[in-house]
Amino acid sequence: MEKIDLINKYFEGTLLEDEIKDFNRLLLNDSDFKKEFEFQKEIQESLILNDREKTKRQLQDWDLESSKKPFKYWAVAAGLVLLLSISFTWFLTQEKQSNEELFIAYFEPYRNIVHPIVRGESSTDTQTKAFEAYEEKDFDKSITLFNNILKKDSSNTVIAFYKANALLQKNQTTEAISIFKENIKSSESLQDKNLWYLALAYVKENHLEEATKTLNQLIALSDYKSEEAKILLKKLE
The missing domain is CATH 1.20.81 (Receptor-associated Protein)
Incomplete structure (x- = not known):
């Protein structure tokens, strides 16, 4: 068809x-x-x-x-x-729409804004390779490389954020939720983005009360995705 x-x-x-x-x-x-x-x-x-x-x-x-x-x-x-x-x-x-359909409609892995990739240049740097894989949607590879970075720098919440995005794409939602929650507690970096993707993860897992609370937190904190958050809240009622 x-x-x-x-x-x-x-x-x-x-x-x-x-x-x-x-x-x-x-x-x-x-x-x-x-x-x-x-x-x-x-x-x-x-x-x-x-x-x-x-x-x-x-x-x-x-x-x-x-x-x-x-x-x-x-x-x-x-x-x-x-x-x-x-x-x-x-x-x-x-x-x-079902919760899965809502997740699919609203979810898109957050774009790479922290480590720009220059096409045509080769690099052995782990972070560069990780974000190259991420941009190419090779999420299995990117997760492996993000893990390698986090072994040496476990407090790097930005790398953890991108790893959680990749995990969501791979339907490893429980682990992604754990990362987003920890990021929100431990750092102000990308906090509004962590809230948005945490809310989507909750929707996917049918944790609608938590999703609603998280979306309201996001709206109170930032303008990031605020209109989408308001629409999504209405759909969850």
Whole structure:
């Protein structure tokens, strides 16, 4: 099946069990598919919300005229309210996602901002090799190299943060959670980023109370991912 067909069936709510697995796999591993899905999702949300605003304006306009022809206008308004309700219910249904789907939709390993890689230059430096592997999405290799660095410098919370990101990508969520929590306690470096990824890890593990607390901590602390955090909080309600 074409990838765009999977996306269309997602919004139609007609994905079969095997197709759901394919959809989630592509969303996790195919960046082009994820971008297309997010683009189509924005379009769907925009259409629904625009329709709601238009209908509200129509109701407000008709309300001004209702004193002249009350029965006619209230009948039409009642029909529009019903239509609006159906549309909004569909919108909410589409937004209802499993915890795994929410994690996949929001998770992307944090970009390498601490150790820029110059392409074409060879290096035997462990940290350079670790971040090269990380950028190339060879997360098994990057974890091994990050571990080598942490053996010599166990207090390096930045390296631990990137290791935890790689662990999340490899579905080693429990260990990632432990690292993020320790980082938050022991250092202010990248604290807001640690909170964001810790919240996502909690969502993935279905620890929704902890996820909610962590997202609220993030919103109170920083502007980093604050809008996404607010949206995610609503989805967890």
